[in-house]
Amino acid sequence: MEIGLKLDEIERAYMAMTPRSKELFEESMKITPAGVHHASMIKPWPIERGVVPPFIHEAKGQYMWDADGNKYCDYFNHGVLFLGHAHPAVVKAIQEQAARGGAMMGDHTDLQIRHVKKIISMVPCAEEVRFCNSGTEATMYAIRIARAYTKREKVGKFAGDFHGANDQLYVAVGAPYDKPQSGGIPSDCYKNTIVLTENDVEGLEKAVKQHDFAAIICEFIHGSGEAGMQMDLDFLKALREITEENGVVLIADEVISGFRMAPGGAQEYLGVTPDLTAMGKMIGGGIGGSGGFCGKSEVMEIVNTKVPGRERWEAAITCGTFSGNAISMAAGYAALDTIDEAKGELNRYANRLGDRAREELNEFFEAQKIKAQAIGTGSLVNVQFTEKPIQYVQDLAATDKKAQYRYHLWMATQGIFTLPGCNFYISAVHTEEDIDFLTEKTKEYLKKA
Numbered sequence: 001m002e003i004g005l006k007l008d009e010i011e012r013a014y015m016a017m018t019p020r021s022k023e024l025f026e027e028s029m030k031i032t033p034a035g036v037h038h039a040s041m042i043k044p045w046p047i048e049r050g051v052v053p054p055f056i057h058e059a060k061g062q063y064m065w066d067a068d069g070n071k072y073c074d075y076f077n078h079g080v081l082f083l084g085h086a087h088p089a090v091v092k093a094i095q096e097q098a099a100r101g102g103a104m105m106g107d108h109t110d111l112q113i114r115h116v117k118k119i120i121s122m123v124p125c126a127e128e129v130r131f132c133n134s135g136t137e138a139t140m141y142a143i144r145i146a147r148a149y150t151k152r153e154k155v156g157k158f159a160g161d162f163h164g165a166n167d168q169l170y171v172a173v174g175a176p177y178d179k180p181q182s183g184g185i186p187s188d189c190y191k192n193t194i195v196l197t198e199n200d201v202e203g204l205e206k207a208v209k210q211h212d213f214a215a216i217i218c219e220f221i222h223g224s225g226e227a228g229m230q231m232d233l234d235f236l237k238a239l240r241e242i243t244e245e246n247g248v249v250l251i252a253d254e255v256i257s258g259f260r261m262a263p264g265g266a267q268e269y270l271g272v273t274p275d276l277t278a279m280g281k282m283i284g285g286g287i288g289g290s291g292g293f294c295g296k297s298e299v300m301e302i303v304n305t306k307v308p309g310r311e312r313w314e315a316a317i318t319c320g321t322f323s324g325n326a327i328s329m330a331a332g333y334a335a336l337d338t339i340d341e342a343k344g345e346l347n348r349y350a351n352r353l354g355d356r357a358r359e360e361l362n363e364f365f366e367a368q369k370i371k372a373q374a375i376g377t378g379s380l381v382n383v384q385f386t387e388k389p390i391q392y393v394q395d396l397a398a399t400d401k402k403a404q405y406r407y408h409l410w411m412a413t414q415g416i417f418t419l420p421g422c423n424f425y426i427s428a429v430h431t432e433e434d435i436d437f438l439t440e441k442t443k444e445y446l447k448k449a
């Protein structure tokens with residue numbers, strides 16, 4: 001039996017409420033490939049049936065309004081806005097900095113030092129920090145640093161993990177695992193990328209013996225693709241030990257989990273400290289153009305081009321016109337300071353909301369014998385449609401993706417939005433009532449089945 005309402009009924013209801021978004025999408029399609037600026041954002045939408053993403057006109061707190069005036073409780077926003085849309089402290093910081101000179105102040109600013117100090121005070125592995133412009137840049141630079149530091153070339157990544165669209169890491173994100181995820185990536189670009197399997201300590205040991213790894217990169221908590229699942233802690237600890245013993249730089253991709261799971265990110269939440277961390281999204285207060293990497297001085301030091309006797313080609317060069325730009329620094333500081341000042345309470349609060357949503361949904365699924373389960377970690381909640389228990393990321397393949405799409409699209413018709421198939425990213429500005437609404441609407445939907 002199919003779970004949920006019939007597909008065409010849901011799609012008709014959604015299309016009836018989004019005619020202006022459809023017009024905008026069609027206009028955009030003529031001048032922008034696929035009509036959107038981020039390939040993944042169009043993936044779940046069956047545009048051939050006229051179902052298009054909502055175009056957002058305004059957003060504040062936990063809400064957003066589309067071009068048709070529909071109000072949604074926003075659980076998506078690319079997992080960026082842990083403090084919600086237009087947080088007053090962030091808006092104030094942006095306005096003040098815009099008036100003081102904007103993003104490009106001409107040269108260095110004291111805002112950079114203040115923000116670096118804030119990050120060092122929050123993130124366990126951070127002894128030094130440098131900024132860049134996105135999460136993609138952050139992971140790209142982190143592996144460059146690891147390679148320059150170790151003077152080795154191979155990099156390990158786990159099947160299923162997404163680390164941004166940079167050529168060397170854009171492999172084995174989704175099936176087929178033996179091909180790059182995009183055209184235009186020559187095989188030379190990823191010939192030094194070795195794909196690893198999570199929760200396979202033996203395989204990991206073998207790979208580390210076989211390859212001279214500069215680094216292994218992973219998400220301690222899978223923020224984007226893999227349903228908010230936490231890496232198995234025993235496996236993560238083994239990974240930490242094996243990398244340490246073999247001089248392999250362990251890079252945590254905390255682009256989503258950073259400043260969310262705890263003030264110090266997944267590494268604080270799980271108590272495992274990497275050598276380097278790639279950061280994005282919240283590091284710039286969620287305003288865009290936000291990225292950075294941090295880590296142990298011993299490793300980060302290879303970025304320094306001013307060491308006597310060190311040739312430029314020995315150092316890891318990281319640059320970018322807008323790296324450390326003043327708007328990101330001001331907005332990022334305001335956001336992180338807000339999180340820091342709350343001494344973990346905002347993080348614990350959002351995590352508690354996530355726990356509550358999972359608990360209530362799972363109780364309901366069980367009582368009603370519905371083949372679904374709510375999974376994820378803390379504030380990352382994900383509803384999967386399968387009866388197969390999902391313990392490891394490998395188990396996610398069992399989910400019924402079509403059922404997931406129907407559920408999320410119906411939820412959108414009820415004013416609850418996340419990208420179909422994606423996590424509900426709960427933020428510190430969502431309320432208990434928002435979670436009531438989310439769980440009640442899910443129950444209502446599934447009772448209609």
Ligand code: PMP
Nearest residue numbers: 134135136162163164224255280
């Ligand atoms: N790493 C992870 C885990 C991500 O989720 C993302 C983006 N969603 C990136 C890296 C890339 O970040 P950006 O989109 O800022 O380049």
